[in-house]
Every structure is written in C-alpha cells, then in structure tokens.
Amino acid sequence: MAERPIGDRRRIPEATVARLPLYYRALLETGEMGIATVSSERLAELAGVNAAKVRKDLSYLGSYGTRGVGYDAEYLLHQIARELGLSQDWPVAIVGAGNLGQALANYRGFGARGFRVVAVLDADPRKLGLEVAGLAVEAFADLDDIVVGRKVTIGIIATPGHAAQEVADALVAAGVGSILNFAPTLVAVPAEVSMRKVDLATELQILSFYQLRRALLDQPRAAR
Amino acid sequence: MAERPIGDRRRIPEATVARLPLYYRALLETGEMGIATVSSERLAELAGVNAAKVRKDLSYLGSYGTRGVGYDAEYLLHQIARELGLSQDWPVAIVGAGNLGQALANYRGFGARGFRVVAVLDADPRKLGLEVAGLAVEAFADLDDIVVGRKVTIGIIATPGHAAQEVADALVAAGVGSILNFAPTLVAVPAEVSMRKVDLATELQILSFYQLRRALLDQPRAAR
DNA sequence: CAGACTTTGTGAGTCTGTGCACAAGGTCGA
C-alpha cells in the first residue's frame, strides 16, 4: 500500500481524469457520514457511474483497494487529492468583472480546495476599485505584475467574446499555465497551456436538439 | 439539394451534436463578413477542429455541400439551425436567484437564438419580487403553474447542491424536458429527460491535474 | 467541349473508452 510518485506509471486517460473529481466529491460525502470503507459499487452509485469503471479508474492511481473489503475512504481521498493537486495552492485570477466575473468571484466552494481567487481584473476604468468578494477590481494593464507577484497559475476569462483572445494571449504571456474560458469564442493557446471552456450557448443548443427530437416523436404530424 | 426531414436518416452521433453549435457560430461570423460560400477547410479553422470531421459531421445532416466549391453559408446555417431547433422558441426558467442565477438571467446572448428566460424562481421569501433582468423573482412553490402556463421546456438549476435534486424532481414533475444543472451534485432524472451539467469545480480540478504534471516535469527534484 | 483543378462525401484503419466477467487476493468465522 505504498504511495506511488505521481506522474509515474501508465498515463491516466483523459476520461478518467474527468471523473476523479466526482469520486473526490463522493468520498467527501461518505467522510462526513463517518464511513471508513467504501466499495466500488457504493462509490459508483454516489458518483453516478458504472462500478467497473470506478475500479478501472482507481487502478490507474495504484492498487489502493483491499479485495473483499473495498477502499479506505480517507486514504483514497488523500490519494485522489494528491493526484489532482488539491493539496497545493492554486491562485486564480478572474479577468472581466461583469455579471459572470462577479458571480464567480463570489462563489464560495471555490476556495474550498486550494483554488483561491487572488485578483479580479477589468479593462473598463469605471470598474477599477469596485469591491468584488472582498477584492478591489484591478486594471487589466497590471495583469503581468499581478500574475507574477501573486504566482497566479489559473486564469479565468469572463470578458465578452471579442476580448477573449487578447486576454488569453496576455495570460499566457504573463506565465499562466491553465485557462478556463467562459467566452463563447474560439481561443487559441500554445500547446503547453491547458485550456478548458464552459459554453452555455452550446449546452442549451445541445439540449434543444434532443428536446426537438422528443417533441417530434410525440407528435410527428408536420414532418417539418 | 432537397431539405431532409429532421429526425430522419442515420442517427446523429453525440459528438457531432456537440459540435454543431460551433459550426453555427462560425457560420454566423462568416455571414457577418458577407462570405457566401465556405469550405470545410475554412469552417474547420473557424471552429477549431479537423476539416474531415467537419465534412463527416455535416454529411449527417444531408448532402448540403457542392464539390469543388464548398457549402453555401446561409443555407447551411439554416439547416443547422433547423436541426438544433433554433428556429423554435424555447422558454427557459431559472431556479435559484443567487449570484449565479442572477448572472445567468442578465446574460444577453441568451435570448439571441430562441432561448428566452421567462421566469426566475427562488424558495427564499426574501428574494420574492426582487427584480432580476426585468423579471420579478417568483416563488418556487409556483413552479408548476409557471412551467405549464409559460410552456417552459428548459429548466436551469442554480441553487445550492443540497436543493438540486428536489428542484430537478419538481421541474420534471411540472413537465420540463431538459435541464441544465450548475449545482455540483449528482442529480438523477428519468431517461426521457435530458440533463447536462456545468461543473466549475470539476473543470478547475482537471486544470490543476495537468498543471501539476507540467510543474513536475519542469522541476522533478522532490518526486513528491 | 475537354481537361485541369477544387472540394466534397465516405470507406477503412486506428485509437480511446466502456462494460462484462472472472480469476486473484484478501477477510472473517468456526
């Protein structure tokens, strides 16, 4: 049951990485309920996935289960946290102090694990100094100093789409390695920078696609 | 070049459905620039994907391109909109008038294509009547009437996690067919209801996973 | 009108992810 250095071993599949946070959350819940041992079956139920998938996913981290018993909840939680880097501190900068940027800044559950909003920036002079979640909005022009000075590793883009690429370029130039983009635009970044996007319009359109199908199945009179 | 009834033909793969909104957006841009014809190559560039993928995706919709020329931008736009149901009207109800709920309600670009926020609900009596984006916040208890009366098809959950399942159940019971869930919790819905989730914590944790790997590659002194 | 040229639509191979099924490994009670 020795800890395995991270980054070692088989490369962890992307699909698995995306599920680790689900297991992490599920384990937090069992922890609160004082449950010491959890089976893949139970974990699968809590995370809403298949039990075999849970076992395969966890096996990428190492052999941390005990046959006939299950997984030690606390130990597994620790291992997943270590793998995801949740034991580290990740200073976050939010660019764009509009509707969304402010909502994000006010989001508690953010600071919960390691993610700490250390700056909110905006290009609009009228927003400067505005207090958002205990932070004064700072000038976008100061991005570089802020990123370097506060060791920002994650940048969040919450500006209008037309500014997104410019902001991304500035974040990358300042040394940010990870970007979460809420703007509905294609943004290109160098390969050594991770970027993920959250796209509300796309999500809604996917929903309407399937909604439309169901509506047509129910009453396919006009074939449209 | 005849229109094909939607819902027909080969079932459209999920991965393709998720990309149609990207093409749609890209085509809107070319439209603004007055470009009449667009090649798969160009479209791929605008959407940030591979050209072969574009062609295969579009081929699921029907044979709407012209060899040697490309796709008629306007016609293709129309076809994608039809397929995604963007020519329809989709009344949306937002449940939870907190930070996020209010930001979402204020989000323009929402109404842009068919999606129209027709109600913002909250269970907290103190929020009742609060004006958000031109709408008065209404009581969660009235959900049923509101959904039925305003023909709401899409529900957005922006409440704390512990209320998410309850809200989802109420939405489903009221007849909503599609749900977008922002709460970081597992929510179960019947198979005939579509649900998608947007999970900020998961996104950040995925970013930190890869960020950690890169950090370790740069300076793998302490193997941790 | 023919031939060069362009771009689509898709067959085929590969890669990634999923889920079953079961042997291996460990617990626990007698």
Place this chain on the structure above:
DNA sequence: TCGACCTTGTGCACAGACTCACAAAGTCTG
C-alpha cells in the same frame, strides 16, 4: 488452520469517435 465469502483488478470484446486518403462530382478556363 481452513473454507466460505466478498470485492478488487484486469483481460477481452465491443462500440464510438477520429483521421487519413481518395474516388466521385462538381467548377472553371481555354
């Protein structure tokens, strides 16, 4: 100590998605 029992870890087969490469189908020029 032994055997019944339980749950993990994984080999394998299958399904879905991605990419390449190219024939088919159209345009355009001379």
